[in-house]
Amino acid sequence: MSGEPELAVVLHALGDPVRLWLVRVLAAQGESTCSPDGLDVPRSTLTNHWRILREAGLTETRQEGKHRVMTLRRAAVEARHPGLLAVVLAEPAGPGAAPG
Amino acid sequence: MSGEPELAVVLHALGDPVRLWLVRVLAAQGESTCSPDGLDVPRSTLTNHWRILREAGLTETRQEGKHRVMTLRRAAVEARHPGLLAVVLAEPAGPGAAPG
Numbered sequence: 207m208s209g210e211p212e213l214a215v216v217l218h219a220l221g222d223p224v225r226l227w228l229v230r231v232l233a234a235q236g237e238s239t240c241s242p243d244g245l246d247v248p249r250s251t252l253t254n255h256w257r258i259l260r261e262a263g264l265t266e267t268r269q270e271g272k273h274r275v276m277t278l279r280r281a282a283v284e285a286r287h288p289g290l291l292a293v294v295l296a297e298p299a300g301p302g303a304a305p306g
Numbered sequence: 307m308s309g310e311p312e313l314a315v316v317l318h319a320l321g322d323p324v325r326l327w328l329v330r331v332l333a334a335q336g337e338s339t340c341s342p343d344g345l346d347v348p349r350s351t352l353t354n355h356w357r358i359l360r361e362a363g364l365t366e367t368r369q370e371g372k373h374r375v376m377t378l379r380r381a382a383v384e385a386r387h388p389g390l391l392a393v394v395l396a397e398p399a400g401p402g403a404a405p406g
Contacts, residue, residue, distance in 0.1 A: 213397065214323045221318030293390045297313065 210286045211263045219262035220294060225255050229264060232278040233295050240274055310386045311363045319362035320394060325355050329364060332378040333395050340374055 220226055224247055231242050241252055256276060259265040264283060265276050283291055320326055324347055331342050341352055356376060359365040364383060365376050383391055 212323070213394070214321055214326045216321075217317050217326070217394075218321030221314055221316075221321040223312070223314045226314045226317070287393055288396070289389045290393045293387055293393065294313070294317075296388070 210282065211261070213287060216262045216264065216283070216287060216290070219258050219264055222255070222258075224251075225259055226294065228255060228259065228276075229278060229294060230297070232265065232276060233280070233291070237275050237277045240276070310382065311361070313387060316362045316364065316383070316387060316390070319358050319364055322355070322358075324351075325359055326394065328355060328359065328376075329378060329394060330397070332365065332376060333380070333391070337375050337377045340376070 220229065224245070227245065228238070228242070231238050235242075240256065241249060245252070247255075256265065256267070259276075260267060263286070264279060266279055267274050267276055269275075280291060320329065324345070327345065328338065328342070331338050335342075340356065341349060345352070347355075356365065356367070359376075360367060363386070364379060366379055367374050367376055369375075380391060
């Protein structure tokens, strides 16, 4: 094993409407700031969602000046859990699809 | 849409080591009683896990005399979320793989 989180941890991270939407936004746009357009969720809540995604190995974060930029670890996730992202991304993340 | 639960609900149901193990047991054995062999988890906890799996549309329950028997809704889940079960079942549920 590669030290990547277990499948249950990854599924738990994806098992929330906001986090699922964030992953779809990343897949569609390539990257995202902490607070993507179209989502009406408190910043502290979003910070927590991003942390859960990162700890599950789904995303990574880099600093650009004052901003954090999130990207999807697409190749790593596909290597560890083949087919999972295809299931998650089968429904696109349009702005109208934003939860809450 | 068919009235089946949303993907986030299904992923949340699968995002727990015990529930993931239960689904793998069902897939391997065809069906299960409430308390499958090899799992050291309190019965009340198991009842709650089975409820979450059932409400997510992953399993169904039938009564056989005094016992409840659980089965996996394999065709329904595959129709709604193609490929998801393949990801979940990629790791088999051997007795030594039981969580807790």
